[in-house]
Amino acid sequence: MMAFSEITTPKAAALHLLCSLSLLVVHWLAWNLYSWSLITHTSETLGLCLIVHGPIVIGVYSLVRRDRQHCSYWMAVARGLLGLPVGALVMAFGAIVLGAPVGIRYLKRTAYWSLLMSVFTFVPPACVFGSSRVDWHRIFAHFKPEESLDALVCLPAYGSVIGAWIGAWPMPLDWERPWQEWPICVTYGAVAGYWIGGLASSVFILIHGPVHVKED
């Protein structure tokens, strides 16, 4: 019998609201304090997002970690911190293979972007599941999450990856807009996907209810 707290709909919604709000707050802060925006100061804004959003995600997801008896809160945080660079490497590999520029000029942006993507995708499961192969396989093999915890972790992750993928499509258009630069519109797409994923996971938990969690 694994003991972990029930994830109710309000809780899940609050979690996603917090994560989503933090991004908005960063954007607002960057604009009002430094008058940065993603378009003018890409890498700085991405860095700021990372600094604010990263700790929030790690902190919040470590709260809902699985297997609480064997894993303390700080252990979960450490797992999240470890998952961050690993996920960033995977994300950077994916982006570069798909055609992201590799020049020195773009190095900083790519690094910040992939760290942020890692926070969206890899850090939550790392905090929640650790290195449990079964869990990782389950959440990445199933697009249909079976329980609320899975939905909480994987729907925003899928959302952000698919959003980033879709966000890359306007880049070759000849509109000559500054936001068509790498990785601005990809980031917009990823954030939009992340929000949609968060919303979807809240809805999922609302429909399925916290009952599923209890079964295990």
Add this chain to the structure above:
Amino acid sequence: MATSSMSCGRLVSWISAAVLLQILGLWLFVSGFFPVKPTVPGFSGPESYRMPTCEDVLVDERRDLLPDQLAKMYMDLSQIPPAFDRMILMVIDGLPAEFVLGKGGQPPEKSLMDAMPYTQFLLSERRAIAFHAKAAPPTVTMPRLKAMISGAIGGFLDVAFNFNTQAFLDDNLLDQFYQIGWKLVMFGDDTWIKLFPSLFRRYDGVNSFYVKDTVEVDFNVSRHLEVELVANDWKLMILHYLGLDHAGHIAGRHSLLMNSKLKEMDDTIRLIHTHNALNGDDDGGRTLLVVVSDHGMTERGNHGGSSFEETDSLALFADLWSESLVYASNMHNEVFQVDVAPTLALLFGVPIPKNNVGVLLIEAFNSFTDEHKLRALELNSWQLLRLLQVHLPHLLCRDLREGASGGQVVQSNEYFDNIEEKLHHLYSKAMAAHTLWKLSERDSSGRSENSTNSYNAVASYYDFLRYGSEWLSHRATDKPIKLILSGVVLLLLSSVLLFYLLLLQFKDHGTERKFGSALKNCSCVWHLDETFVSVGTFLHIFSLGASSMVEEEQYTWHFLSSTMCLILFYMTMLSFLKEQQTVSVEMKKDGKLDLHQSQITHTSVAKYTARVILMKPLHTYFRIYSLLIVLICGRILRGWHQGGVNWAHLPDISKWLEQTSSSCMKAFEITSLLLVMMLSLFALSLLKSRTRYVLIASFGIVVLGFLVLLHIIENQPVNRSTSIAQIFYFNFGILVFGTFILSPWILPLNFQEHSDSHSSAVKTDGVLMGIQDSLYVVGVIYASSWCILQLLLQQPVNAIPMLLIFVQTMACIIYFSASGHHRQLVEVAAVYFLGMAGHFYLGNSNTLATIDVAGAFIGISSYSIIFPSVLMFIITFSSPILSYLSMLVCISTKDIVSLSLHERPDLSQLLNLMIAFPCLLPLVLNSAVLTTFTLILLVMRNHLFVWSVFSPKYLYVCAGTVSVYIGLYVVTVTVVYTCTVFFFRAKLLKFGNS
């Protein structure tokens, strides 16, 4: 199952029917959308002053004449004294005639009138005459300039087929002027210099690329005026102002910029018109100022289409010499842009260009006597008759003179069902009226009667000229809507048919897979790969609607093929994760499988499955590494050529390599050649059976490689290099054809080891193994010799990309042969995607400019058209064709042995299993692109970029369709031949045994 699946013969005939439909539809659409009009080669000469006859003999009499003598001869022959000696042709890019003349009888707006006070003064004082000159689409600069100076309306294909030279080679006014010794100067748009690279004595070209600039472009023209107007050595000065067009592009038709630009143009006209050097006839003679615009503009300032706003261009003639009113006051005449050409030719006494479809503007001849006017009309008619004769060969063979001299004219209200009869009738009528006028002139009986006769003659000449001209220009620009629509319908029909066939196959194979792939362990993912194939295809098709996505298609293909590989990578990682997690479950499954198979009682198959299971972990690593190779090679290839249009200038590997020394480049070429050879030799050595035969095939590859090596080291355009290339083509043909013919006969049937057992299953098994081996050898030989051929033909900088594409394709095939859980659909689609991405990796784009023309002449010693075109096609579509050829290797690595576990397939079923998907899927994907793009082209026919972006892309799509046909035909024929031969051999052996 056998009942549900379609027999191979029926499938092939259905596919061929669909392909034939597609070809027919494509042909109908292309001939409707891109009409080709026969142009007459050569230049008009003295013969244009003679009446055309049934058998026109072309004798070039000008050859030995000096320019002055030629000019004198033209003047004598034409019987018209030239009205002017010099001309200033002022082209105002994008000026709608509405700005000067108003619309529908109404004068233009007050602000526009105020912006051009001097021009309006000239018009109201009748010292100039202006027309709405309707331009033919495409309303972009170069074709319109050509139309104005040659009087011809060119089709798109004329432009496309002259892609290696932009110079204008058809008969035109400028060349005619040049031949009679005129000195030409040009200031403005450098399109003129591209059209006539060596004609101008002095020129200053400005580029129309920087659309944002409206001031400098025109200043760069006007700054020459002060000097050039005084100079008297030139006879024709061309001024091409781009600023107004740029102003339109920036801010639209009614912007404030426009008014200031109009004012500037008006000031220029005033400057020229009032310039002292041009007004007197002291040395310069009479000068004619012609102000024309090449096209109009839409409300937003764009152009290219065929709306009234875009086609409404201006033609204004102003006699600089005369002080009084020279022109009649009919200002709102609607004429055609091509009419400028014959008007200028006749005003200046040169022959009318051969392909002219224009009609002279009689109002510009106001200072001429009736005799000269009629003579000019006669000359124009003769020229048009000659052109009409090209379309209607029997037109002049009717007895024209009879109708004319007899004065007996058929009544005009007769119904003419025949265009020839109608033209003939109109022309005889005009000639009769002309003769009548001549008679009355000689009699000089009554002044009034005379003028009536002259009026009648002019009118009947115009009847003929306008009718002939319209008929000719309709032939050039009209898009016969029935033809186009029937083409589109046929294309749609064939696409639907192909898709339906694919669905049928899908159903058949679907039931089969349940048995055949008991090994499948990843049923959990709801076919992410298959979903992506359809989504990716859909996105690609959708993206073709945007002009910049067409321009930058290389990003789309790279993105799609890399995403495909990433998805496969993801699925591999998943199965990797699962494998170690559920080893025990797997073992159980395998036990079950063995049990199931034991019912069929077949030892070798059991061995085969056992081998597959044992090699599983190894296979997973294989899969991961091969996918990594595909991904990394793809990224390097993406960086090789920047490609496209908008970011083509950014640095890439090919630009960097081109700066290095040639020895370095040679080293790269030789390295990639050796690596390709090693890879293919390695691939051949994987085959275990009948080593001697494989050795011979390998030797063939080595010979090919050696010849290319010689060619690379030689690398000089001498005969020896040509002969090396010819020897290469010969050996290439022998190797490929020989392997194709001989492989199925020579490779063993694998009966030996099971000679004790006589069950039919063993025989089938042996046959299948043999077929696999044979297809493998043939496929590897095809692919590798194709690559070596490309190393010979492609530019040196493309040597390594070719190697990488080869590696990618092979790695992809290795991946799919190592993993059993993808449907064949995904496999074929992935290879197809890689081939399309490779097309752009090699530096191709959707503009005609990137076609490698130089490579098409390697190994060609005598002039021909067909052979270089074939080579050009081979170079351009090397990567897609490579991907189709390597489908053979794909087919051979499929485990058809395990597919045949449950029953003994006969030939037809086996063929169906092997080639249904590899043939159908590329056809379906390609026909989807073809049909959609046809519809897009139809919808975009008035788009600004229809001629510069969409039409070239359409040519690529058509050529790509041809490459699909060729590649799949080769694959089908090879597979059918191989299977037939093996079954035949098996039958022979059976007879021999019994």
